[in-house]
Amino acid sequence: RPLRILIVGASLRTGSYNVALARLAARRVGETGAEADLVPYAELAVPDYDADAERADGVPPAALAFRDRLRAADALIIAAPEYNHSIPGSLKNLIDWTSRIKPQPFWGGNGMLLSASPSLVGGNRGAWALRVPLEHLGMRVYPEMFSLAQAGQALTPEGEFVDSKLAGRFDTAIEGFLELVEATVRYADLKRR
Numbered sequence: 001r002p003l004r005i006l007i008v009g010a011s012l013r014t015g016s017y018n019v020a021l022a023r024l025a026a027r028r029v030g031e032t033g034a035e036a037d038l039v040p041y042a043e044l045a046v047p048d049y050d051a052d053a054e055r056a057d058g059v060p061p062a063a064l065a066f067r068d069r070l071r072a073a074d075a076l077i078i079a080a081p082e083y084n085h086s087i088p089g090s091l092k093n094l095i096d097w098t099s100r101i102k103p104q105p106f107w108g109g110n111g112m113l114l115s116a117s118p119s120l121v122g123g124n125r126g127a128w129a130l131r132v133p134l135e136h137l138g139m140r141v142y143p144e145m146f147s148l149a150q151a152g153q154a155l156t157p158e159g160e161f162v163d164s165k166l167a168g169r170f171d172t173a174i175e176g177f178l179e180l181v182e183a184t185v186r187y188a189d190l191k192r193r
């Protein structure tokens with residue numbers, strides 16, 4: 001069966017660079033023969049975490065839907081903006097809610113982190129910050145990250161890479177991750193036999 005990759009571009013902004021990066025990742029995933037499930041970020045909107053609300057009503061439907069999509073996928077790719085050298089509050093809130101579900105949905109999964117920003121660092125500090133909760137939750141976060149610097153100039157208005165060399169590096173990074181995911185899935189299948 002083809003690999004299935006859940007992809008999140010963690011920004012609501014019209015013309016988001018990170019959503020553009022998520023779309024490029026989805027396209028590359030598709031080109032390798034795998035399936036991409038690109039989630040619109042608005043579908044992952046959850047209220048602020050509140051333990052009282054959790055006790056009364058349980059985990060919100062959007063977090064349960066995210067868990068379902070995670071469960072249906074072999075891996076997760078997140079393209080997230082860097083806000084104040086860290087991750088967007090909405091993304092942390094989504095991770096917090098989702099982490100309350102049993103069995104804990106991130107545990108043992110494969111993840112890859114992308115970022116894009118107008119800065120020269122490309123939001124890479126945000127990607128490092130995103131490793132903290134995901135690795136804490138037992139996700140195997142791919143060592144290589146892809147951070148797109150000066151995203152406004154690096155991407156066309158249609159969301160394509162301006163520089164073909166950079167496009168090639170992006171594709172290679174995505175392919176490297178998919179190879180690892182494939183190996184993990186095949187090993188798990190072998191062990192089950």
Ligand code: FNR
Nearest residue numbers: 011013016017018081082083084085117118119123
């Ligand atoms: C930012 N931005 C930003 N950029 C960056 O490179 N480092 C940073 O620390 C921050 N901090 C920050 C805080 C807040 C609250 C906002 C709203 C923005 C700029 C950010 O990278 C830019 O808005 C991107 O365009 C956001 O990503 P999307 O929406 O284009 O995907």
